[in-house]
Amino acid sequence: MxxxxxxxxxxxxxxxxxxxxxxxxxxxxxxxxxxxxxxxxxxxxxxxxxxxxxxxxxxxxxxxxxxxxxxxxxxxxxxxxxxxxxxxxxxxxxxxxxxxxxxxxxxxxxxxxxxxxxxxxxxxxxxxxxxxxxxxxxxxxxxxxxxxxxxxxxxxxxxxxxxxxxxxxxxxxxxxxxxxxxxxxxxxxxxxxxxxxxxxxxxxxxxxxxxxxxxxxxxxxxxxxxxxxxxxxxxxxxKPSAPPGIVIRPMHDVDAEQVLAIYQAGLDTGDASFETVAPTWESFDQNKLHRLRYVAVDTTSERVVAWVAASAVSNRPVYVGVIEHSIYVDRRCQGRGIGRALLATFVAAAEDIGIWTIQTGVFPENASSLRLHQTAGFRIVGTRERIGCHHGVWRDVTFLERRSTVTGG
CATH class of the missing domain: 3.40.50.150 (Vaccinia Virus protein VP39)
Known part of the structure; x- marks a missing residue:
């Protein structure tokens, strides 16, 4: 009609x-x-x-x-x-x-x-x-x-x-x-x-x-x-909770430039990832799951100030409920609770679609990221010692995971 x-x-x-x-x-x-x-x-x-x-x-x-x-x-x-x-x-x-x-x-x-x-x-x-x-x-x-x-x-x-x-x-x-x-x-x-x-x-x-x-x-x-x-x-x-002046919403293609800029700024710190150069949007889009991408946006400037996205850990059916994620917050906006709110949104959305395990790897030197994840219910599983060479230095990676209490085994 x-x-x-x-x-x-x-x-x-x-x-x-x-x-x-x-x-x-x-x-x-x-x-x-x-x-x-x-x-x-x-x-x-x-x-x-x-x-x-x-x-x-x-x-x-x-x-x-x-x-x-x-x-x-x-x-x-x-x-x-x-x-x-x-x-x-x-x-x-x-x-x-x-x-x-x-x-x-x-x-x-x-x-x-x-x-x-x-x-x-x-x-x-x-x-x-x-x-x-x-x-x-x-x-x-x-x-x-x-x-x-x-x-x-x-x-x-x-x-x-x-x-x-x-x-x-x-x-x-x-x-x-x-x-x-x-x-x-x-x-x-x-x-x-x-x-x-x-x-x-x-x-x-x-x-x-x-x-x-x-x-x-x-x-x-x-x-x-x-x-x-x-x-x-x-x-x-x-609707996801957020600090004052912030809205958390799904990531869209129009956010690409700002998302990649925050990505690169994080890589430039030397403590975010083994990567040194942010990928192209085409590569990002291909490698990240489409259903679990979110950005935090400043409502006054409409500027993206943080993002989170996920990747599958395996294409084997047994791992359909297991993912790994990345989260980056603009350094100018850290300390406002944006990362906590964004990660809480991501976890809730993941559980909505039946994800039972979220994994991530963090450099031990990245204390703020470790605190953020532990606050969100992630536990340290162990340390992968000297797992990769980064700027000429062999570095450890702390491995964390969050097991859902509402879905999965």
């Missing part, structure tokens, strides 16, 4: 809600498990009747969002406003709850419901979830209720969500997903029954898109079975 058709569809439902009619976006049989609409909430008695009547979701994201007083929360595709109003109550008068919707009629309905409730800490915005009209790093928590499946560009939704969240902020949404091996034809029938206009993502596709956008600690928890491999689910993820 095209974008304009989806907006008109929900605008029609909103007009019915404004007229006092009960509205539904699913075929009647989909309510049998009481997982759609207001039935997904334990208690909506304190909210305006119109908000509960206009609920079109597939769960209760507010229940898992862990909202705290004073936070700023954004509901993507806020509809009649039920989740915005619930969130506003949770964050209190010193917090703020935004609702974003592409339908002017839905916004009118939501604003009327908020006015009836006398909520002063809510604001409803007109726009799309693929292009959120809010500034970077301005939101503490993003929620959404059965809306992402309506988007024809779900990657853009997650990219925008990542952009507007603050470092360390969270995403907690309800949506409809499919099992990875669900029969396509049967899956489509159920998607139409539950109103998934643009189709569902599989569980693996959901996690992959979140990872590509930069999210870590992702999880997909199934909450209701609609048949044929289609489920309601709670999806949770986090």
């Amino acid at each position: 095209a974008h304009d058709e989806i907006i008109e569809r929900y605008s029609g439902l909103a007009r019915a809600g404004l007229a006092g009619e009960a509205i539904a976006d699913c075929e009647p049989q989909t309510f049998e498990q009481e997982s759609f609409g207001a039935a997904g909430y334990e208690n909506v008695q304190d909210l305006p009747e119109g908000a509960a009547r206009a609920s079109l979701g597939c769960g209760n994201p507010v229940a898992v969002a862990d909202l705290q007083a004073g936070q700023t929360v954004l509901d993507l595709g806020s509809g009649g406003g039920i989740d915005v109003l619930l969130s506003a109550k949770r964050v209190g008068p010193n917090g703020k709850a935004y609702g974003l919707d592409a339908s002017p009629d839905m916004l009118e309905l939501a604003r009327r419901n908020a006015e009836q409730e006398g909520m002063a800490n809510v604001e409803f915005l007109h726009g799309t979830i693929e292009r959120i009209p809010l500034p970077d790093t301005s939101i503490d928590v993003i929620i959404s209720n059965c809306v992402v499946n309506l988007s024809n560009d779900k990657a853009a939704v997650f990219t925008e969500a990542f952009r507007v969240l603050k470092p360390g902020a969270r995403l907690g949404i309800s949506d409809v997903v499919s099992e990875d091996d669900a029969n396509p034809a049967r899956r489509t029938v159920v998607e139409q029954q539950v109103g998934c206009a643009a189709g569902t993502l599989t569980i693996s596709e959901y996690r992959e898109l979140l990872h590509e956008a930069g999210f870590i600690t992702t999880s997909v928890t199934l909450t209701a079975d609609h048949g044929s491999g289609v489920h309601s689910a709670i999806i949770q993820a986090a």
Whole structure:
């Protein structure tokens, strides 16, 4: 279904809600498990009747969002406003709850419901979830209720969500997903029954898109079975934490020049690697795993100040969960906790994709790197004595590894 058709569809439902009619976006049989609409909430008695009547979701994201007083929360595709109003109550008068919707009629309905409730800490915005009209790093928590499946560009939704969240902020949404091996034809029938206009993502596709956008600690928890491999689910993820003024995000090709400059500056110290000259970007790109590359960026200057990347230790299947990594921090930015935050992001992302062992080698003289890795849970396995000649000197290498406690053996 095209974008304009989806907006008109929900605008029609909103007009019915404004007229006092009960509205539904699913075929009647989909309510049998009481997982759609207001039935997904334990208690909506304190909210305006119109908000509960206009609920079109597939769960209760507010229940898992862990909202705290004073936070700023954004509901993507806020509809009649039920989740915005619930969130506003949770964050209190010193917090703020935004609702974003592409339908002017839905916004009118939501604003009327908020006015009836006398909520002063809510604001409803007109726009799309693929292009959120809010500034970077301005939101503490993003929620959404059965809306992402309506988007024809779900990657853009997650990219925008990542952009507007603050470092360390969270995403907690309800949506409809499919099992990875669900029969396509049967899956489509159920998607139409539950109103998934643009189709569902599989569980693996959901996690992959979140990872590509930069999210870590992702999880997909199934909450209701609609048949044929289609489920309601709670999806949770986090934006990497970072020191003030820093954002950690995936590495892109446009970062190449800055990444290699930091690489070379590290090599020039004589204590970073046996290498003396940074590789070309083509060589770097070929030899580093694409899924585990991150940069730390100064939000004021947009300058890359640190990077981390991984390589496979072997192409043998038995070592599929074992990698080695490199991390470099601009010498002008050391001592600010950037390396710790970047390495913590890398470890979390690696565990998300099933990596159980991360290895690295560090010159014994590089005391700061040894401290950094030990702080991140790496242990010294041993010393490889006089393993290589560097600038005419035979040098030892301290070998470290980190074994995951959440994946692998």
